[in-house]
Amino acid sequence: MTATKTRTGADAASAPTELTMAGALNAALRDAMAEDDRVVVYGEDVGPLGGVFRVTDGLQERFGDERIWDSPLAESGIVGTAIGMAIYGMRPVVEMQFDAFSYPAFEQIVSHVAKMRNRTKGRVSLPLVVRIPCAGAIGGVEHHSDSSESYWASTPGLTVVMPSNPADAYSMLREAIESDDPVIFMEPKSRYWAKAPLALPVTTAPMDRALVVREGSDVTLIGYGPTVRTALEAADAAAEEGLSIEVVDLRSLSPFDDETVSASVRKTSRAAVIHEAAQFGGFGAEVAARVTERNFYHLAAPVLRITGFDIPYPSPKLEEYHLPTADRVLAALETWEWELA
Amino acid sequence: MSLNVEHHAARRALPSEKPLRLLDNAGHAVTGAATGGFSLPDTETLLDLYRKMVVARRFDVQVTALTKQGRLATYPSAYGQEACEIGAVSAISADDWLFPTYRESVALLTRGIDPGDILKSFRGDWHSGYDQRSHRTSTQTTPLATQALHAVGLAHAARLRHDPIVALTFLGDGATSEGDAHEAFNFAAVWQTPTVFIVQNNQFAISVPLARQTHAATLADKAVGYGMPGFHVDGNDVAAMYAVTRAAVDRARAGGGPTLIEGLTYRIEAHTNSDDPTRYRPARDVEHWKRRDPIERLEKYLVSEGALTEATRSEITDAAEALAAHTRDVITTESELDPLELFDHVYARPRRALLEQRARLEAELAEAARNPR
Ligand SMILES: Cc1ncc(C[n+]2csc(CCOP(=O)(O)OP(=O)(O)O)c2C)c(N)n1
Numbered sequence: 001m002t003a004t005k006t007r008t009g010a011d012a013a014s015a016p017t018e019l020t021m022a023g024a025l026n027a028a029l030r031d032a033m034a035e036d037d038r039v040v041v042y043g044e045d046v047g048p049l050g051g052v053f054r055v056t057d058g059l060q061e062r063f064g065d066e067r068i069w070d071s072p073l074a075e076s077g078i079v080g081t082a083i084g085m086a087i088y089g090m091r092p093v094v095e096m097q098f099d100a101f102s103y104p105a106f107e108q109i110v111s112h113v114a115k116m117r118n119r120t121k122g123r124v125s126l127p128l129v130v131r132i133p134c135a136g137a138i139g140g141v142e143h144h145s146d147s148s149e150s151y152w153a154s155t156p157g158l159t160v161v162m163p164s165n166p167a168d169a170y171s172m173l174r175e176a177i178e179s180d181d182p183v184i185f186m187e188p189k190s191r192y193w194a195k196a197p198l199a200l201p202v203t204t205a206p207m208d209r210a211l212v213v214r215e216g217s218d219v220t221l222i223g224y225g226p227t228v229r230t231a232l233e234a235a236d237a238a239a240e241e242g243l244s245i246e247v248v249d250l251r252s253l254s255p256f257d258d259e260t261v262s263a264s265v266r267k268t269s270r271a272a273v274i275h276e277a278a279q280f281g282g283f284g285a286e287v288a289a290r291v292t293e294r295n296f297y298h299l300a301a302p303v304l305r306i307t308g309f310d311i312p313y314p315s316p317k318l319e320e321y322h323l324p325t326a327d328r329v330l331a332a333l334e335t336w337e338w339e340l341a
Numbered sequence: 342m343s344l345n346v347e348h349h350a351a352r353r354a355l356p357s358e359k360p361l362r363l364l365d366n367a368g369h370a371v372t373g374a375a376t377g378g379f380s381l382p383d384t385e386t387l388l389d390l391y392r393k394m395v396v397a398r399r400f401d402v403q404v405t406a407l408t409k410q411g412r413l414a415t416y417p418s419a420y421g422q423e424a425c426e427i428g429a430v431s432a433i434s435a436d437d438w439l440f441p442t443y444r445e446s447v448a449l450l451t452r453g454i455d456p457g458d459i460l461k462s463f464r465g466d467w468h469s470g471y472d473q474r475s476h477r478t479s480t481q482t483t484p485l486a487t488q489a490l491h492a493v494g495l496a497h498a499a500r501l502r503h504d505p506i507v508a509l510t511f512l513g514d515g516a517t518s519e520g521d522a523h524e525a526f527n528f529a530a531v532w533q534t535p536t537v538f539i540v541q542n543n544q545f546a547i548s549v550p551l552a553r554q555t556h557a558a559t560l561a562d563k564a565v566g567y568g569m570p571g572f573h574v575d576g577n578d579v580a581a582m583y584a585v586t587r588a589a590v591d592r593a594r595a596g597g598g599p600t601l602i603e604g605l606t607y608r609i610e611a612h613t614n615s616d617d618p619t620r621y622r623p624a625r626d627v628e629h630w631k632r633r634d635p636i637e638r639l640e641k642y643l644v645s646e647g648a649l650t651e652a653t654r655s656e657i658t659d660a661a662e663a664l665a666a667h668t669r670d671v672i673t674t675e676s677e678l679d680p681l682e683l684f685d686h687v688y689a690r691p692r693r694a695l696l697e698q699r700a701r702l703e704a705e706l707a708e709a710a711r712n713p714r
Pocket residue numbers: 444483484485512513514515516517541543545546547608612
């Protein structure tokens with residue numbers, strides 16, 4: 001694909017420092033804003049407060065309120081005005097406070113963000129990023145733990161990505177901001193505080209590629225965002241039982257990296273996809289269908305989906321029963337008929 | 342410039358409940374309070390507006406006729422709303438941006454967009470058919486009021502860039518009930534963007550009358566709550582629409598912030614060709630409003646001023662007929678469509694899945710060409 005251009009990091013530290021995913025995202029915004037004055041950031045509480053997850057911490061102090069500011073509290077307004085700003089040549093990065101609160105912006109995203117380029121035969125593209133803190137497992141009260149990815153992923157015209165770790169968070173957000181296509185950038189809330197040593201600016205694989213994050217030979221577990229960790233935990237536990245699990249981090253839901261996923265599945269001949277969202281009509285259905293269509297004769301067993309139940313997201317004290325866990329993944333794998341050679 | 346959080350607008354007075362007017366229905370210049378202190382544009386400007394309206398009316402009638410012949414999938418007519426659309430759009434310059442709806446085809450025509458390009462969407466060729474960038478005119482938006490936010494965003498970007506650009510957007514009376522209208526008014530006022538909102542109150546949202554959309558005395562009243570000026574204008578008086586919009590545009594360009602202008606007009610035709618207005622409004626109402634025709638009004642004034650000579654009149658008629666002929670020509674010419682283009686503009690960055698689907702359609706088409714049914 002396109003060659004990755006050299007990124008500058010305004011505060012480039014040569015030695016790795018421990019960064020959380022929130023910190024990595026903050027650094028990506030900071031460096032993108034320093035490098036390109038068309039990048040502007042706005043949303044609810046992103047200014048002096050630094051965002052409810054502190055992803056924009058310190059940015060207004062540094063760049064001033066013409067580069068990053070608190071908008072009125074209206075999500076459709078935030079995305080709708082970002083469209084106008086992008087038409088004028090800016091590269092707005094707007095924040096939805098939580099995914100359930102992105103729904104007022106659904107019309108602007110689906111009817112315009114996704115369609116403007118096609119409607120105008122490429123004359124008007126919208127290089128904007130909608131950042132959406134997503135998914136659950138943070139003990140949030142109702143409306144703070146939704147998984148909205150399949151709504152966006154099933155909309156042609158959108159690019160939908162979800163990093164699972166700090167390095168990808170930095171690199172993918174930089175790439176999303178540089179992209180001429182609009183990007184729905186989903187940030188798994190439960191991973192905001194996950195730490196990793198990072199030397200910035202870090203460039204990981206292009207954001208449209210899935211990555212094999214753990215090699216294995218018996219099963220392919222496919223996850224994205226928060227469930228990559230679940231898959232890795234399951235792989236660790238399974239290894240003790242002698243089962244070798246490969247873990248694929250999708251990173252991008254749309255486009256979908258069939259090549260990497262299929263290569264892994266052909267190697268292992270068994271696949272399962274994990275997500276927090278409900279199963280019915282969820283993104284796992286797309287994964288299972290694609291894997292099956294492309295690799296049916298290489299599969300030793302049906303593709304499994306290990307997901308949240310088909311229920312509205314539970315209250316904090318009950319969410320642990322809903323979320324897919326490593327144990328639940330392992331139990332699901334046992335439902336296959338195993339004839340291990 | 343700074344987005345000063347301490348700033349609050351002084352409380353504004355409500356707009357007059359009587360529509361602001363510079364020419365009355367008999368074509369006489371209005372004096373006194375009803376003018377709101379605005380003065381009649383000069384004769385040259387009025388002649389220009391007259392010419393644009395006559396040409397626009399001819400275009401609109403022609404397209405409605407072509408639609409009835411089945412040449413277009415749909416056409417939302419602006420018959421009777423010419424003063425509102427043309428008065429407003431004539432007040433912005435070529436560098437400014439326009440954010441129209443499906444209703445504003447004649448405003449687009451006035452902006453210099455070719456009829457063939459305007460009508461590509463209504464004849465079903467592509468969702469938008471003109472060059473949005475060179476005309477600085479966004480697509481004719483269908484999801485109601487959504488375009489108003491685009492206008493606010495663009496105006497804000499221009500302001501941050503210190504470019505003296507104004508964004509003008511149209512929305513219907515029905516659309517003012519949508520959340521996006523409120524968000525647009527509020528964002529524009531809070532950010533003090535150079536945006537002018539033209540609410541075309543044609544008194545219907547398809548079949549639903551204004552009384553079911555708002556309990557406010559006028560739609561312009563809404564401006565006050567957002568801290569911006571609002572004007573309730575006779576939308577069939579092109580002089581007033583032009584003068585008030587022009588003042589709002591100048592004010593916006595000078596950093597004075599947004600304005601909401603309600604043009605009170607009437608939709609003479611059906612909502613679109615597939616609508617049956619006899620189900621929801623009496624013919625006598627339509628007749629009443631036909632007697633308030635915006636073009637006749639200005640014509641009476643220009644004639645009484647001796648500004649409209651027979652020569653000018655016939656020259657304008659010729660121009661209108663030429664445009665109608667051009668419109669017929671482009672519409673009766675088969676569109677040249679390439680189904681493979683369906684895949685070409687979805688993403689800036691090519692996607693394998695779409696390239697594969699494109700190749701499949703290409704093979705299907707080749708097969709169909711080899712073995713026609
Ligand atoms: C969000 C949305 N809801 C519903 C519609 C369907 N619709 C198209 S036009 C229309 C009436 C709009 O009335 P108004 O805003 O007064 O504009 P007018 O057509 O009278 O110019 C409706 C309901 C739509 N286009 N968008």
